[in-house]
Amino acid sequence: MRGGVLDALRGQLRNVAPFATLIVLVAFFWAASGSFATWGNLENILTQISVTGIIAVGLTFVILCAEIDLSVASVANATGIVVAYFTLQDASVSIANVPLPGWAAVLIALAVCCALGAVNAFGLTRVGIPSFIMTLAMLQIGAGICALLVRGQIAYAVPAVVVTLGSGSLLGVPWIVIVLAVFLLAGHVVLTYTRFGRYVYMTGGNREAAAYSGVNVPAVLSAVMVISAVCSGVAGMLGVAYFGSAQQNEFDTYLLDSISAVVVGGTSLFGGQGGIGNTIIGLFVLGVLNNGLDHINIDSFLKILIRGLILLVALVINVYAQRMRVA
Amino acid sequence: MLSLSGITKTFGGVAALRSVDFDVVPGEIHGLVGENGAGKSTLMKIIAGVHAAYEGEMRLDGRVVHFASPRDARAAGIGMVHQELSVVADLSVAENVHLGAQPVGRFGLIDWRGMRLGAAEHLAGLGIAVDPRARMGDLSLGLQQLVELSRELFSGARLIILDEPTSALAPPEIERLFGLLRQLCDAGKSIVFISHFLDDVLAVCDRVTVFRNGEAVATEACAAVDKRWLIERMIGAGHEGLEESYLADIPLHSPVDAPVVLAVAGLSRTGAFEDVSLSVRAGEVLGIYGFLGSGQLELARALFGVLPAERGEVRLDGRPVRLSSPPRARKAGMAFLPESRRLMLFGTEPVFKNVTVAMLRRVGLVWLRPAVERGIAGRHVDSLRVRPPDVGRALGTLSGGNQQKVALAKWLTHLPRVLVLSEPTRGMDVGAKDDVVKIVRGLRAQGIAIVVVSTEPETVLSLADRILVMKKGRVVRTFADEPVSKDRLLEAA
Numbered sequence: 129m130r131g132g133v134l135d136a137l138r139g140q141l142r143n144v145a146p147f148a149t150l151i152v153l154v155a156f157f158w159a160a161s162g163s164f165a166t167w168g169n170l171e172n173i174l175t176q177i178s179v180t181g182i183i184a185v186g187l188t189f190v191i192l193c194a195e196i197d198l199s200v201a202s203v204a205n206a207t208g209i210v211v212a213y214f215t216l217q218d219a220s221v222s223i224a225n226v227p228l229p230g231w232a233a234v235l236i237a238l239a240v241c242c243a244l245g246a247v248n249a250f251g252l253t254r255v256g257i258p259s260f261i262m263t264l265a266m267l268q269i270g271a272g273i274c275a276l277l278v279r280g281q282i283a284y285a286v287p288a289v290v291v292t293l294g295s296g297s298l299l300g301v302p303w304i305v306i307v308l309a310v311f312l313l314a315g316h317v318v319l320t321y322t323r324f325g326r327y328v329y330m331t332g333g334n335r336e337a338a339a340y341s342g343v344n345v346p347a348v349l350s351a352v353m354v355i356s357a358v359c360s361g362v363a364g365m366l367g368v369a370y371f372g373s374a375q376q377n378e379f380d381t382y383l384l385d386s387i388s389a390v391v392v393g394g395t396s397l398f399g400g401q402g403g404i405g406n407t408i409i410g411l412f413v414l415g416v417l418n419n420g421l422d423h424i425n426i427d428s429f430l431k432i433l434i435r436g437l438i439l440l441v442a443l444v445i446n447v448y449a450q451r452m453r454v455a
Numbered sequence: 456m457l458s459l460s461g462i463t464k465t466f467g468g469v470a471a472l473r474s475v476d477f478d479v480v481p482g483e484i485h486g487l488v489g490e491n492g493a494g495k496s497t498l499m500k501i502i503a504g505v506h507a508a509y510e511g512e513m514r515l516d517g518r519v520v521h522f523a524s525p526r527d528a529r530a531a532g533i534g535m536v537h538q539e540l541s542v543v544a545d546l547s548v549a550e551n552v553h554l555g556a557q558p559v560g561r562f563g564l565i566d567w568r569g570m571r572l573g574a575a576e577h578l579a580g581l582g583i584a585v586d587p588r589a590r591m592g593d594l595s596l597g598l599q600q601l602v603e604l605s606r607e608l609f610s611g612a613r614l615i616i617l618d619e620p621t622s623a624l625a626p627p628e629i630e631r632l633f634g635l636l637r638q639l640c641d642a643g644k645s646i647v648f649i650s651h652f653l654d655d656v657l658a659v660c661d662r663v664t665v666f667r668n669g670e671a672v673a674t675e676a677c678a679a680v681d682k683r684w685l686i687e688r689m690i691g692a693g694h695e696g697l698e699e700s701y702l703a704d705i706p707l708h709s710p711v712d713a714p715v716v717l718a719v720a721g722l723s724r725t726g727a728f729e730d731v732s733l734s735v736r737a738g739e740v741l742g743i744y745g746f747l748g749s750g751q752l753e754l755a756r757a758l759f760g761v762l763p764a765e766r767g768e769v770r771l772d773g774r775p776v777r778l779s780s781p782p783r784a785r786k787a788g789m790a791f792l793p794e795s796r797r798l799m800l801f802g803t804e805p806v807f808k809n810v811t812v813a814m815l816r817r818v819g820l821v822w823l824r825p826a827v828e829r830g831i832a833g834r835h836v837d838s839l840r841v842r843p844p845d846v847g848r849a850l851g852t853l854s855g856g857n858q859q860k861v862a863l864a865k866w867l868t869h870l871p872r873v874l875v876l877s878e879p880t881r882g883m884d885v886g887a888k889d890d891v892v893k894i895v896r897g898l899r900a901q902g903i904a905i906v907v908v909s910t911e912p913e914t915v916l917s918l919a920d921r922i923l924v925m926k927k928g929r930v931v932r933t934f935a936d937e938p939v940s941k942d943r944l945l946e947a948a
Contacts, residue, residue, distance in 0.1 A: 321822055321823055322821055322822055322823060323815045323816065323818075323819060323820070323821060323822070323823060324821075325823075326808070326812070326815060326823060327815075329804075330801060330804070330808075330812055333801045333803060333804060334797075334800070334801050334802070336797075336798045337797070337798055337799050337800055337801055338812070339761070339781050340759070340761070340781065340791060340793055340798050340799050341799070341812045341813040341865060342781055342782060342784075342785035342790075342813050343782075343812065344780075344781075344782040346780075347782075400801075400803065401803070
């Protein structure tokens with residue numbers, strides 16, 4: 129009987145380990161700092177993980193298909209800059225921008241991130257470039273778009289709707305947290321309850337078998353690349369409002385953060401296992417870690433190393449969990 | 456040399472092996488037969504160190520041993536060649552022979568010359584005629600198998616376990632393999648030969664052990680038994696005549712008045728098949744037979760758009776169709792079951808998801824309906840007698856024959872116009888084979904046009920109404936409305 133429980137736990141290692149990590153971290157910071165466990169700080173954490181979280185929703189789809197998207201942060205940055213480019217900037221900002229109504233600027237920005245995702249999809253499924261390389265090129269292209277549009281300057285103004293969603297609040301809850309919740313919920317519903325979601329898992333679990341079963345694998349892969357780009361684009365627009373500025377290299381840290389969130393949460397790098405639930409746990413692990421380290425007396429340069437070590441441990445667990453499922 | 460006593464192995468409370476005694480003496484070929492799920496593979500995995508947890512005692516040369524890993528088993532001189540070979544297609548033959556033990560020269564660099572010469576000498580010593588510089592993937596499957604076998608010997612194996620070694624081989628290749636095995640036995644090596652091909656077991660083995668339901672029910676000298684005796688012990692009494700030998704002529708009849716469903720003209724793909732024309736009527740099973748590498752497996756893939764044809768025309772119900780990708784072929788009304796279950800099934804997913812993946816669109820365009828899916832899967836699991844009958848179970852835990860039934864079930868809910876089956880009964884036991892034959896006959900009765908491609912004459916003979924024989928990518932003979940037998944097929948191929 130004891131062996132049975134142990135076996136069940138081993139089989140669930142992918143889900144149990146990140147959750148246990150989260151509980152240990154929360155308990156540690158709770159004990160170590162008086163200012164950590166407060167409602168106000170919970171709101172801080174939620175707000176801090178929002179941009180990463182919205183990107184991570186799209187990335188979850190990609191990683192479930194056993195692909196990767198390295199262009200997420202770059203696409204986010206480009207989309208944020210595009211929306212600012214089509215918004216009237218203050219006279220002090222010397223960017224040759226093209227003022228349009230807010231809704232038009234948002235639509236153009238969404239079209240841009242869709243298009244960038246479509247280029248990723250085309251390269252991956254039609255040309256046959258591995259996603260790792262294809263999205264690496266897209267990372268550069270996105271950075272190039274940013275550079276060309278702002279030319280080293282900083283833009284500040286974005287459409288009102290973006291300002292509200294990025295930095296406003298509804299009944300005391302930041303809008304950006306609400307948007308994150310909506311994206312997580314939508315991602316979960318699509319992955320768990322729709323035909324497309326099933327195809328994502330099947331494509332990631334055994335791509336050949338999916339193809340031999342008549343699943344349109346290239347279409348599924350294309351869709352996840354576009355979903356990832358659109359999530360990044362939305363995160364980019366809201367991020368610009370949240371930071372209060374649009375400039376080059378603003379989102380660089382979000383690439384590693386969003387991949388970490390998905391993988392730390394336990395979604396398999398080999399595809400087919402995991403989901404939004406895992407991503408939520410991963411987001412909280414990273415969010416609590418980043419936030420908690422600010423609440424205790426620690427060398428701020430050591431923080432970077434600690435995050436790296438946590439990611440390494442998560443990767444080790446990820447690979448072991450995969451091995452146990454195979455055995 | 457090797458003796459096991461009282462081996463018991465359970466998986467989650469289910470006994471896969473019950474107090475099994477088994478032994479191998481030096482210089483013998485020991486056959487291992489039994490239906491799928493009878494425990495043959497489990498026992499071999501214990502011997503090869505894959506399963507470390509079991510009850511009972513294993514002795515090697517009289518000493519008690521317990522292998523914690525395949526590496527331990529290998530170090531003790533036990534090698535295994537799986538049905539699905541583990542060779543590196545992109546490396547040379549010499550590199551494959553030396554895999555994991557490359558000779559190094561000065562400065563720790565690989566001694567390429569020594570490696571090539573060593574491999575050449577080793578292969579020549581075994582009578583395997585192959586250039587050590589050749590790329591592994593360019594060799595025939597039969598040669599690849601021999602090279603893998605030679606690798607096990609090269610790394611010091613004294614006992615070699617062969618799992619279904621003849622299933623993908625043409626008769627001349629089988630003869631060559633048997634010759635090598637006998638040569639090894641004369642040199643004092645021991646072989647365990649696991650196979651569903653009872654004729655092969657009787658032809659090459661010295662002794663044979665029969666497994667049934669996790670028990671070793673009999674061990675006898677092969678000279679003292681025949682095929683009937685083996686079958687009786689494999690499936691218990693009262694199942695006479697289940698597997699006919701097909702040596703006698705069997706008549707072929709095609710339904711002449713049924714409409715032609717699939718018509719193919721001049722289909723070609725470079726390096727695979729050339730100028731293939733065929734037609735299949737509603738309610739007809741067209742068998743395509745050929746040795747491995749004759750192009751029939753590639754032809755089957757072309758009909759499902761996996762390896763699209765480069766030239767030629769395909770008509771479905773009289774209308775021309777382009778089968779350029781699997782989704783297109785699917786939409787046109789084609790369905791395909793590849794020869795490898797790995798290409799068809801999701802091991803970690805439950806049975807019901809495996810059954811419904813090919814027809815989800817019909818269950819719901821956007822939303823999934825798991826209850827409906829379970830219902831559909833449940834009906835197939837019952838009617839196909841899948842064991843255990845649990846649609847929530849992870850597919851990977853089922854035996855091979857049951858997995859094959861699940862793979863077939865994919866296409867049974869919404870019937871296709873044309874069903875292409877590649878090796879539908881390969882590696883299956885007698886009972887499961889019989890089930891598959893019944894399923895295919897049932898589909899034929901419903902007016903489906905069925906194409907069965909195989910490298911086993913029995914498969915084609917047991918299913919087909921009309922038979923094409925392919926050789927080197929071309930159709931060389933058609934058997935229709937005439938008697939046919941195994942020797943006539945082999946003669947044509």
